[in-house]
Structure formats: C-alpha cells, structure tokens
Amino acid sequence: MLYLDHAATTPPYDEVIDSITEVMRKFYGNPSSLHQLGVEAERLLIKAKELIASTLAVKPSEIVLTSGGTESNNLAVKGVAYQHRGRGNHLITSQIEHPSVLEVFRELEKEGFRVTYLPVDDTGQVIVQALQEALCDQTILVSIMHVNNEMGRIQPIHTIGKILAGYPKVIFHVDAVQSIGKLQVKPHELGVDLMSASAHKFRGPKGVGFLFRREGLLIKPQLIGGGQEQGLRSGTENVPLIVGMAKALRMTTEHLDAAIKHKYELRQILKEGIRDIPALILTGAEQEAEMAPHIVHFCFPGMKSEVVVHALEKHQYYISSKSACSSEELKPSDVLTALGYDRDRASSGLRVSFAETCSIDEMKGFVQKLQQTVQGLQGAARIRGERKL
Structure with a gap:
C-alpha cells in the first residue's frame, strides 16, 4: 500500500x-480551573503554545488555538471584515482559494461587502498586478493562500507582503494550511x-489548528462564551490534541x-514519468521553486478523474482528484476552471501528494503502475467506442 x-x-x-x-x-483537568x-x-497548554510560536519565530501570545484550518480561516476573514468594516467594505482574495476561504467571501458579499476575486495566470499564480490595481481606500483585507491545495502552486506571499506594507490599513491574511x-x-x-x-496536515491530529494573529491586531471573535484564547476563541481548549499538534x-x-530536498527529488521522478505518458498533461509552473515539494498535479483529458482514482485504488495506490473537501462533487474543478481549462480538462485533474517517508523506489513503482493504469483505461475506452459503432 502506498498512500x-x-x-x-x-x-x-x-x-x-x-x-x-x-x-x-x-491531564484531564480543565485548563481554566483553579x-x-x-x-x-x-x-x-502554555508549553504547547511556546513550542508552536518558537517554530514560527513569533510570540506565544500571537497564537490563537482553534479546531482547525476551516475555523482559523473563518475567524481571520470574518474577524477582520466585521471588526474593520467602519473604515472600508472592500475585500480582496483569489479565484483559487480553499472553500473555507472562498465560501466565506461569498457570504460576506451577501452582507454588503464588495469582494474582488483576483485572477491567476496559466501556472496558477495570482496576478500581482491585478492585486495592485484592485487596492483602494476602501480595502481592509487581502486573503491569499500560500500553497494551492489542489495543484501545489506557491503564491508570491513575500512580494504581496511588501506591497501591502505600503497600505497600513490593509490587513493581510494567508491560508498556510498546505x-x-x-x-x-x-x-x-x-x-x-x-x-x-x-495540525492534520503535518502529521498531527484532526480537529485542532491555530491562527497566527499579529500582536496588536484587533479582530472580532466568532465564538462567544467563556473568553478563552484572549477572548478571541471561547470554548474549553482540547489540551490533548493541542499537545499533539505542538509535538x-x-x-x-x-x-x-x-525533507524538502527529498520530496523535490520524488517530485522530479514523478514529473518525468508523467511526461512519458502522452495522455497526461502536467499543470503548474516549470520552475521547481514555484511549486510545493509535496504535490504533483496533472490532467487526463477525456477521462473522469474519479475513474483513475478508483483504478489505482484497486492496486492500493491512493491518490485524489481535487480538494478532499469537494472531491465528491461532480462539477469541474474551480481551480482548473480559473486557469482557463475547458470543462473536459477541468474534470480530469489528478493530485499526487506525498511525504518524505516515500522512497525513490516506491515512487518509481507508482510511476510504472500509473503508466499501466492509463494504458488499461485507454484500451477499455477504445473497446467501448468500437462497440458503440
């Protein structure tokens, strides 16, 4: 089995x-008890926060504990929008954000906020010039993901951060889950x-995460109650999962x-293998530094992605199509549609994502099985076509 x-x-x-x-x-006590x-x-709890903060080179007071990425994104986006709407109602994000960001902006639009959804180029990178053109005196928030969860494109966060440094009233949120x-x-x-x-994206438990909040930044809490987490996230902290996350x-x-170096080596092996399969088309940027080390994405035009996923699963190779949050939906990928792909290609995307525990030989074995699977599916499709004729 290879996950x-x-x-x-x-x-x-x-x-x-x-x-x-x-x-x-x-240690089952309530951390609020005397x-x-x-x-x-x-x-x-304090030690866990200190460990998380030291890893990111921030202060422990800048870490707000949450139930995971979705809550962190909601708290960031809604927290800024509601707290600062008095000085502006314009928000900026991209067309390729995770649903836990994109859907929040769509809801805020219904509440009267004006949202600009930035386009991306054909490699999946947010067009920075479009961001600069969208900024105005009513802008209060820019939210751009660091690594796209579907195709692995790294966004120019450092460049955007430098641009926004010239706009002191604009708050910059980054979904760094990937x-x-x-x-x-x-x-x-x-x-x-x-x-x-x-946490569950870096070998921790599910159901726990955190939000880095720059010291002094005001955001409106989305959960009201006992005032835990500096009043920003009420609810008894899940100490076991938080300790597990920090570890x-x-x-x-x-x-x-x-680990990064090894994963880029694995990535190169997989990319070369995909290029040797005429039916498959790689997505993303050519420059390795512009792509996350752990994700390779490609399309198999003419073949539904779920067919390939299940064909490989029979041999205990487990890959995915699009975001796991939307993989059961039959519509084309929003991310690939934003890249300008037609419906056929946008419905055929496949994502392979791996850890440093994967060996060179294991990846070569997967490439071989992928080649066999593609050939088998193409042969079956030809037979079905001949029967129809």
Missing part, C-alpha cells in the same frame, strides 16, 4: 498518538498579519530542509 494523498490528510506520528493518549489519561489538575493542564510543515514559514518575514494552520509541528520541522 499518496498527504495534501488531504497525513498519518499522525506514533509519538503524537502516544502523547495524546497520555495527556487524555493523566485547582491542581487545572493548573497542570494549563501548563501543558505550507506549514512543508516549507519554511515565518509570518513576520513574509509580512503577514494573520496565518491559518491545521507534530516540532517533529515535522526538525529536519525540514532535508
């Missing part, structure tokens, strides 16, 4: 599972005000440079 769907979710480290179990068993059990739980744990990410160096992350982030980033 090649790491952009959807990742298998937790054994050590993370052990830590979660231990905390659940021994007694010893509560104090012990609170200490773990980059934290995969690339070297430092929010302050990128000029980012808000950054979302999700997973530490383990993932300990040897990150070596």
